[in-house]
Amino acid sequence: MDGGADRRPGRAEAEAAVRVLLRYIGADPQAPELAATPQRVVDALDEHFAGYRRDPADVLGAPLAAPDLRGQLVEIRDVSFSSHCEHHIAPFFGTVDVVLRVGAYLPGIGHVADLVEVLARRLQLQERLTREIADHLEAALQPEGLLVVVRARHTCMSLRGPCRRRAWLRTLEGRGAFAENPETLAAALGLGARVPAP
Ligand SMILES: [Zn+2]
Numbered sequence: 001m002d003g004g005a006d007r008r009p010g011r012a013e014a015e016a017a018v019r020v021l022l023r024y025i026g027a028d029p030q031a032p033e034l035a036a037t038p039q040r041v042v043d044a045l046d047e048h049f050a051g052y053r054r055d056p057a058d059v060l061g062a063p064l065a066a067p068d069l070r071g072q073l074v075e076i077r078d079v080s081f082s083s084h085c086e087h088h089i090a091p092f093f094g095t096v097d098v099v100l101r102v103g104a105y106l107p108g109i110g111h112v113a114d115l116v117e118v119l120a121r122r123l124q125l126q127e128r129l130t131r132e133i134a135d136h137l138e139a140a141l142q143p144e145g146l147l148v149v150v151r152a153r154h155t156c157m158s159l160r161g162p163c164r165r166r167a168w169l170r171t172l173e174g175r176g177a178f179a180e181n182p183e184t185l186a187a188a189l190g191l192g193a194r195v196p197a198p
Pocket of ligand 1: 088089157
């Protein structure tokens with residue numbers, strides 16, 4: 001009747017699950033101050049994981065052909081994102097830099113930001129997020145070279161102790177002409193040592 005284990009639960013079921021978790025941690029979901037919490041948590045989940053309801057392949061739109069600009073270097077810097085790690089469902093957040101040597105198509109800055117948004121608003125690993133951004137940009141724009149650099153802080157790490165609070169992670173993915181030594185290019189462009197915004 002309910003369609004089995006693959007059926008997407010309804011909102012009431014999701015809110016009931018939050019009440020179970022509240023009881024699990026020792027809180028009383030009947031307490032007046034917690035009455036609206038399940039509803040707010042499910043609202044937040046809808047927002048944080050909206051990326052599951054969009055196809056990243058659709059986001060880049062109709063690519064803009066510019067054969068006369070082939071070979072030009074385009075940098076899109078500091079596209080901020082927030083995501084959630086698939087291990088703890090804890091937030092991690094930071095910025096994405098994209099460096100692209102134009103091939104078949106020009107990148108639209110709004111489209112790149114939308115792509116980051118769709119991929120980040122899912123359960124992720126920073127490493128996979130970096131690779132997926134590169135995969136989709138490579139497939140859609142067919143650049144001569146592509147470098148994606150992601151720098152992020154992970155709350156599942158920073159909440160565990162003061163010595164880990166300032167730690168951050170950088171991941172790089174190079175494609176085409178930039179596949180060989182992405183870290184050399186990143187350093188040359190000053191993408192190396194900058195700490196992500198707190
Ligand atoms: Zn984690």
